[in-house]
Amino acid sequence: MKGVRMSESPDLSRRAAATLPVVVVGAGPVGLAAAAELLERGVEPLVLERGHGAGAAVAQWRHVRLFSQWDELTAPAARRLLDARGWRHPAPDGYPTGGEWVEQYLRPLAGALGQRVRYGAEVVGVARRGRDRVVDSGRDSEPLTVHVRARDGAQQRIIARAVIDASGTWGSANPLGGDGLPALGERAAADRIGYRVPDLDDAQVRARYAGRHVAVVGSGHSALTALVALVGLAAVEPGTRISWVLRRGAVGAVFGGGDADQLPARGALGRRARQAAEDGHVTVVPGFRTDAVEPDADGRLTLVSSGGQRIEAVDEVVVLTGFRPDLSWLSEVRLALDPVLQAPLALAPLIDPNVHSCGTVYPHGAKELEHPEPGVFLAGMKSYGRAPTFLALTGYEQVRSIAADIAGDRAAAERVELTLPETGVCGGAGLFDEPAAEVDGGCAGPATAEVLTLSAAPASG
Ligand SMILES: Cc1cc2nc3c(=O)[nH]c(=O)nc-3n(C[C@H](O)[C@H](O)[C@H](O)COP(=O)(O)OP(=O)(O)OC[C@H]3O[C@@H](n4cnc5c(N)ncnc54)[C@H](O)[C@@H]3O)c2cc1C
Numbered sequence: 001m002k003g004v005r006m007s008e009s010p011d012l013s014r015r016a017a018a019t020l021p022v023v024v025v026g027a028g029p030v031g032l033a034a035a036a037e038l039l040e041r042g043v044e045p046l047v048l049e050r051g052h053g054a055g056a057a058v059a060q061w062r063h064v065r066l067f068s069q070w071d072e073l074t075a076p077a078a079r080r081l082l083d084a085r086g087w088r089h090p091a092p093d094g095y096p097t098g099g100e101w102v103e104q105y106l107r108p109l110a111g112a113l114g115q116r117v118r119y120g121a122e123v124v125g126v127a128r129r130g131r132d133r134v135v136d137s138g139r140d141s142e143p144l145t146v147h148v149r150a151r152d153g154a155q156q157r158i159i160a161r162a163v164i165d166a167s168g169t170w171g172s173a174n175p176l177g178g179d180g181l182p183a184l185g186e187r188a189a190a191d192r193i194g195y196r197v198p199d200l201d202d203a204q205v206r207a208r209y210a211g212r213h214v215a216v217v218g219s220g221h222s223a224l225t226a227l228v229a230l231v232g233l234a235a236v237e238p239g240t241r242i243s244w245v246l247r248r249g250a251v252g253a254v255f256g257g258g259d260a261d262q263l264p265a266r267g268a269l270g271r272r273a274r275q276a277a278e279d280g281h282v283t284v285v286p287g288f289r290t291d292a293v294e295p296d297a298d299g300r301l302t303l304v305s306s307g308g309q310r311i312e313a314v315d316e317v318v319v320l321t322g323f324r325p326d327l328s329w330l331s332e333v334r335l336a337l338d339p340v341l342q343a344p345l346a347l348a349p350l351i352d353p354n355v356h357s358c359g360t361v362y363p364h365g366a367k368e369l370e371h372p373e374p375g376v377f378l379a380g381m382k383s384y385g386r387a388p389t390f391l392a393l394t395g396y397e398q399v400r401s402i403a404a405d406i407a408g409d410r411a412a413a414e415r416v417e418l419t420l421p422e423t424g425v426c427g428g429a430g431l432f433d434e435p436a437a438e439v440d441g442g443c444a445g446p447a448t449a450e451v452l453t454l455s456a457a458p459a460s461g
Contacts, residue, residue, distance in 0.1 A: 017141075017142075017143045017161045018161060019161075020143055020159055020160055020161040021044045021045060021046040021158075021160060021161065022038055022043055022044070022045050022046070022160060022161050022162045022163070022164065022406055023045075023046050023047075023048060023123075023144075023146045023158060023160040023162075023163045023164070024038075024045050024046065024047045024048070024163075024164045024166055025047075025048055025123045025146075025163065025164070025165045025166060025167045026047070026048075026049060026057075026165070026166040026167040026168055026380070027047050027049035027051070027053075027054045027055065027056070027106075027110055027117050027119070028055055028056075028057055028058060028106075028166060028167075028168050028380065028381075029055065029058065029073070029075070029101070029105075029106060029380070029392050029395065029396075030166040030168075030379055030380030030381070030392070030395035030396070030398070030399060031047055031049070031164070031166035031167075031379075031380065032047065032054060032075075032078060032106060032109045032110055032113065032117075033075035033077065033078050033395065033396050033399050033400075034164045034166055034379060034399035034402065034403060035047050035113050035116060035117070036075060036077040036078040036080075036081045036109065036112075036113070037075075037077040037399050037400050037402075037403035037404075038403045038406065038407075039077075039081065039113070039116070040077045040080065040081070040403075041403055041404065041406075041407040041409070042407070043161075043403065043406055043407050044116070045113070045116055046116055046118070046158065046160075047110075047113065047116060047117040047118065048118055048121040048122075048123050048146070048148060048158075049117060049118065049119050049120075049121060050120070050121060050122035050123070051119065051120075052119055052120065053102075053107065053110070053119060054102065054106040054107050054109065054110035054117065055098075055101065055102035055106035055107070057168050057170035057171070058098045058101055058102050058106065059098065059099065059102050060098075060170065060196070061098045061196065061197060062097060062098040062099030062102065062199075063097060063098070063099065063197070063199040063201060063202075064097060064098050064197055064222075064225055065095055065096070065097045066095055066096055066097070066098065066101065067095070067221065067266035067268075067269060068095070068266075068391065068392065068393070069092065069093050069094060069095050070089075070090045070091060070092050070093070070094050070095075070096060070105075071092035071093070072391070072392065072393050073096065073101060073105065073392050074105055075392075075396035075399070075400075076396065076400070077400065077403075078105075078109050081109070081112050081113075082105075082108055082109060082112055085108075085112055087108055090104050090105070120150055120151035121148050121149075121150060121156075122148065122149045122150075123146055123147070123148055123165075123167070123329060124147050124148065124149045124329050125145075125146070125147035125329045125331075125332065126144060126145070126146055126147070126163050126165075126329065126330055126332065126333055126376065127144065127145050127147070127332035127333065128142050128143075128144060128145070128332070128333065128373070129142045129143050129144065129145050129159065130142065132332055133331070133332045133333060133334055139334075139373065139374060140374045143159045143160060143161060144159070144160045144161075144162065144163050144333075144375060144376065145157050145158070145159060145160070146158040146159075146160050146163060147329075160375075161375065161406070162375035162376070162377070162406050163375065163376050163377070164377045164379050164399065164402060165330070165376070165377065165378045165379065165382060166379045166380040166382065166395070166399070167326070167380075167382055168380060168381040168382055169323035169324060169325050169326070169381050169382055169384075170323065170381075171326060172323055172324050172325065172326045173195040173196075173319070173321075173322075173323055174319075174321040174322045174323060174324055174386075175319070175321070176193065176217060176290050176293065176303075176317065176319045176321070177290060177291070178247055178288075178289030178290050178291060178305070178306060179289070179291075179306075183290045183291055183292050183293050183303075184291065184292035184293070185292050185293040185294055185295070186293050188293075188295075189293045189295065189301055189317075192301055192314075192315065192316055192317060193293075193316075193317045193318075193319060194316070194317070194318050194319070195318075195319050195320070196318075196320075197222050197225050197226045197229070197318075197320065198226065198229065198230075198318060200229050200230075200232070200233055206233065208316065209230065209233060209240065209316055210233060210237040210240055211237050211238065211239035211240055212239070212240060212241075212315035212316050213241050213242075213243065213300070213313055213314050213315050213316075214230055214240070214241070214242050214243070214314075214315065214316045214317075214318060215242075215243045215244075215245050215303060215311060215314045215316070215317045215318070216230065216242060216243070216244050216245065216318045216320065217245040217246075217290065217317060217318065217319045217320065217321060218245075218246075218319065218320035218321040218322070219246050219247070219248060220320065220321075220322060220388050221266065221269060222320040223244075223320040224269050224270060224272075224273040225269065226318050226320055227242065227244060227273050227276055227277075227282060228269065228272050228273055228276060230242050230318075231276040231279075231281045231282065234281055235281075241283070242281065242282045242283065243282075243283045243285055243311055243314070244277070244282045244283065244284050244285060245285045245288050245290070245303065245311065246284065246285065246286045246287070246288065247287070247288065247289050248286060248287070249286050249287040285311060287307075288303075288305045288309060288311070289305050289306045289307070290303050290304070290305060290306075291304055291305055291306040292304040293317070296312065296313070298313070300312075300313050300314055300315055301314040301315075301317065302314065303317070322386065322388050323381070323386075324342065324385070324386050325342050325378070325382045325385050325386075327342065330376075333371070333373040333376050334371060334372040334373040335371045335372070335373065335376070335378075336371050336372055337385070338352075338385065340352065340354070340386075341384075341385040341386050341387050342385035342386055343378075343383060343384055343385030343386075343387060344368060344369050344370075344371065344378060344383060346364075346367070346368040346369075346370075347364055347368045347369060347383060347384075348385070348387075350362065350364065350368070351384055351387040351389060352387065353387060353388060353389070361389070361394065362416070363394070363397045363416045363417070363418040364394075364397075364398065364401075365397065365398055365400070365401020365402065365404075365405070365413055365414070365416075366401045366402045366404070366405035366413045366414075367401075367413070367414060369383060369398060369401075369402060370405075375406070377402050379395060379398045379399050379402060380395040380398070380399075381395070383395075383398060393418060394418075396418075397416075397417060397418040400412075400417065401413045401414075401415075
């Protein structure tokens with residue numbers, strides 16, 4: 001029929017699609033590793049990064065020292081790509097800061113990928129070409145469209161053979177509210193609430209917390225890192241005091257597996273935090289589910305729990321309660337996500353903190369990460385949804401397998417090439433969140449309610 005272009009046969013479309021790039025969302029450690037894996041297999045990657053440079057999210061926690069050493073933080077295919085360019089490998093057993101991870105590895109890696117990495121390119125949508133999520137036909141033959149917004153607001157569409165979403169979760173921190181939604185008054189008190197580990201080497205940040213009553217909320221590694229840093233500040237800045245606010249009823253396993261942790265630096269962080277708590281530098285407030293933040297007459301804050309307990313005269317709140325994936329721009333593709341964790345269905349049972357024991361997850365790849373939508377994968381930190389125990393090593397193995405799958409090498413996609421370290425802690429966040437009868441012995445805080453109405457007197461004493 002004149003003027004009407006008939007559609008291609010599915011086979012033709014499939015062959016044409018094989019020449020399209022695989023779009024990788026995010027130039028973080030896992031996105032860049034994915035690009036290196038694809039390139040090695042002769043598949044053309046295009047990495048879209050909304051930030052100004054490689055590792056834009058990691059750069060925002062550049063002052064935090066990682067508990068993994070260099071050889072656990074570089075991906076095999078990325079190392080091969082870098083080695084071919086005479087990369088100076090950092091000492092494998094050193095522990096970099098986030099900033100060093102970016103400078104010494106992620107930037108050179110992005111440099112090696114050259115024009116295949118585009119900055120200032122935010123992915124705002126992914127869809128099947130010409131089909132919304134309801135349409136069945138063509139889902140395995142039509143390519144994907146990736147909707148991109150440039151820094152100047154210009155919109156672009158890229159046609160992709162497959163999409164690996166390695167956009168992380170750093171941009172969507174969990175709120176202070178114990179029910180997962182912002183606490184009453186949380187937004188209004190935004191100038192006194194931070195969601196990142198404070199960089200106390202920065203004079204401005206230091207001045208914000210020195211001599212103040214700081215409430216640290218959360219129980220993961222970031223919270224422990226913040227506690228240890230703030231205790232250091234309290235030692236030299238009189239009047240600094242710290243309340244450590246925990247949803248779970250007992251402190252016990254928060255400190256991790258110590259010597260039993262197969263990542264020694266992670267175990268050591270737990271031991272230092274335990275020491276800080278036992279030395280009485282920190283007032284521990286367990287079993288506290290924040291419901292509201294109220295300003296008081298002195299311009300300070302009172303945290304109120306859903307049980308009516310109160311933590312008064314707080315100057316600053318540091319909320320480190322984890323992250324969640326931003327799924328908003330994936331609404332037109334068919335994902336199969338676990339209703340609890342928002343992680344791929346087959347992966348979720350391996351990482352669920354409500355049932356998962358000992359912080360272990362066996363390595364997994366394309367099979368566990370696939371969705372009803374062909375060619376769409378969530379990888380890296382984002383693939384864990386709300387589960388807290390992601391390690392870069394896990395992400396590197398995920399993208400090795402995904403790249404093999406996209407390249408059609410099923411055997412390599414299914415092979416497991418990694419053993420992951422155990423935390424030495426059995427039981428996870430979900431389990432420990434249950435109210436427990438008592439606080440782990442030795443920690444500084446008296447049981448909940450009494451501590452809560454204490455005034456501005458230093459917690460350490
Ligand atoms: C403080 C901290 C300490 C950690 N320490 C360790 C450790 O010691 N060992 C370990 O193994 N793991 C550690 N992790 C966990 C994990 O390895 C890191 O978070 C890692 O950065 C995750 O890599 P990623 O590539 O999945 O995500 P990210 O590093 O978050 O990278 C995602 C990238 O995607 C970009 N992006 C986001 N949305 C879009 C979009 N819509 N369009 C385009 N680009 C987008 C972001 O700007 C970012 O650059 C730590 C995490 C944190 C937060």
